[in-house]
Amino acid sequence: MLRYFTKRLIFLIPVLLGVSIVIFAIVHLAPGDPAEVMLGPSATQEDIGKLREQLGLTKPLYVQYWIFLTNALKGDLGRSIKSNAPVLEEILERFPATLTLASLGMLFAITVGLPLGVLAALKQNTWVDALCSFFALVGFSIPNFWVGLMLMLLLSITIPILPSSGFDSWKNLIMPTIVLGIQTMAVIARMTRSSMLEVIRQDYVRTARAKGISDRLVLTRHILTNVMIPVVTIAGIYFGHSLGGVVITETIFSIPGLGRLIVDAIRAQDYPVVQGGVLFFALCVGIVNLLVDLLYAVLDPRIKAQYRSAK
Amino acid sequence: MKDTLLEIKDLNVIYKTYEGTVAAVNGVDFALDRGKTLGLVGESGAGKTTTALSIMGLVPSPPGIIQRGRVTFAGQDLLTLPEKDMKKIRGNRISMIFQDPMTSLNPVLSVGLQISEALVAHQNLSEAEAERKAAEMLEKVQIPGARYREYPHEFSGGMRQRVVIAMALACNPRLIIADEPTTALDVTIQAQVLELMRSLKEEFATAMIMITHDLGVVGEVCDDVAVMYAGRIVEMGSLDQIFGNAMHPYTLGLFRCIPDIEEESSTIHPIEGLMPEPLDLPKGCPFHPRCPQCMEVCRQVVPEACEDNGHRVLCHLFGGGERRA
C-alpha cells in the first residue's frame, strides 16, 4: 500500500512538470516587459536593456526555463520583481490564510451538503425533498462572486454584523467560507441524495433490516458508509475546483491569501510570483487528490485490496 | 395442527406502481409446525418473496401495502405488532436468507461484524463476546473463524451464502425463511449449501420455509410443499401427497418441466404460455389461459379450496373432496 502511494507521489512529478511548462510559456509569451514595468515610464532604453540582461531575459526561452526548473527543484522559485523577496517565502506567508479558507469551505460544504442530501433522500418526493433540491440547485447555479457581493450587501451594509474585509477574527471568515463552499455544498447535497436513493434499495440494506438492528445503525453503518464513496469522489474533484474560487473570494473580501498574491502579481507583471504561485497551487491539488485516494482505501476495502495488489 | 409455529390466513398484498396496482399476493393461507420445513414453489413473479417479506414485516412501503390477512407467529399477530417489537423478532426469532449472496452482504463491512450485529442487537452480548460467537458461527458453516475480519469480496459465492446462513442462524431463530438460497450458485456448490442448511436446521431444530422454483430441492429438504401461482397457493400438502399424487394441472405441469436424466430423449415439457401479468389477472381461475383441462366454469369463477386429509387444492376439477375428472 505504501508502495502504491509512493508510486502515486512519483507520478505527480510529470504533472507538475507539465504545469510548469504551460505556466512558464504563458507568462513569458504574454505581451509586456517586466524590466519596463520595474523601471517605470521614465526609464531610458539603455537602463531597460541592462536590467533585462540582469534578469536573464535576453537568454533563449528554453535556457530560461531550464534555469527556472533547476532552481525550483532546489526550492528556489526566484525573487519577486516587486518586493525583491524570495517567491517561496511570499507564498508560504500567504498560504495559511488560503488553507484555512479552503478547509473551512470544504467543511461547510460537507456539514451542510451531506445532511441535506440524506434528508432529501429519506423524505423522497415530499416537500422536504423539494426544498432541499431547490436549495441545492440555487446553490449550484448562482455564481459565487454574486453570492459574495449579496452577502456583503446584506450582512455588512444593510445589517452590519460582519466585517466586509480583512482577516483578523473568526467573523472575517464566515462570509468567505459560505461563498467558497456553497457550490461544493450543492454538488455534495445532490450527489448524496442520488447515492442514498441508490444504496437504500440495495439488497444488503434489506439484509441489515432483516437482522432487526436499529434504524440508526442501518443508516450510519450500512447506508452512509456506502453513500460516502461517490460523495468523496465528487468532493475531491470540487476541492480542486474550489481553489479557483479562492482567487475570487480572496479578492472580494480582501483576504491576504495565495489567490490574491497571484492576482496582484499578474497585474504587476511580477512573473516569478505568478509562476511560483501557480506551481504551488498545482502541487496542492495533486496532494489533495492523493489524500482523497487514501480516504477511498479507508472507506472501501475493495479499493484497499486493489491498492495492495498494485505494486 | 398440534404444534403450529406460523399461521398465515388470507394474506393479501398489493404494490401500487405508476403502471397500476400489482396484486402480488391474493389470499395466501398456510400453516407451519415447529421444526418442519415447508417448500414454497412457483414461477418467477408468483409472489413468493412478497409472502416472505410480509412475514418479516419488510414489504417495501411504498409501494407495498398489506391489505388484509393475519400472520400469527408463536401466538403473536405480526401484522399488528408495533415496529419496535417487530425488531425484536426479526433476525432473532425469525430470520431470512436472501436470494443473491453476491449482493446481500454489505461490501464495506467485515463479514464478522455483519454476523455479530444481530447478536449485539438481540442477545445483549458485548462486542467481544459477540465477536467470539460470530467466529464460532463461521466455523459452523465451515469457514475458518480466523477469517472474521475479512470482507465479502474476499469470499466466493458459495462461501458468501454460507456467511449469510451463519448470519441467519446466529441468534438461533425458531424460523428461517430461505428465499431461493441456492439459485445464484453453481450446481455443485448448490448441493453443498443445501446439505449444510439441512444439517444445521436439524442441529438448531429450526422450522424453515424454503422458497424455490426447483422441485428437486423441495424433494430433498421439505416436509410439506405449497405450490404458488399468481399470488395464490393452488395446491398444498405433504411431500408424499404432492410428489405422489399431484392434482392441480399447474403442479402436474411443473413436474413435467423437470428434465428426466434417465430418459433418452431430453425433451422438457414446459407449461405453455406465461404467467399472467399481476397487473391484470384474468377473470376466474388465474391459471385457466394456460390450463390444458380448462372448462367453462374456470373462465368465470375463482375456484374455492377443497381439502382432503391435509391435501388442499384450488381447482374446479376437484370439489367436495373427490376427483371429478
Ligand SMILES: Nc1ncnc2c1ncn2[C@@H]1O[C@H](COP(=O)(O)OP(=O)(O)OP(=O)(O)O)[C@@H](O)[C@H]1O
Ligand atoms: N417493490 C415492488 N414494486 C412493485 N412491484 C413489485 C415489487 N416487488 C415485487 N413486485 C411484483 O410483485 C409480484 C410478485 O413478486 P415477488 O418478488 O414476490 O415474486 P417471486 O415469486 O419472489 O418471484 P421470483 O422467483 O422472481 O423471486 C411480481 O409481479 C413483481 O413484479
Ligand SMILES: [Mg+2]
Ligand atoms: Mg423472489
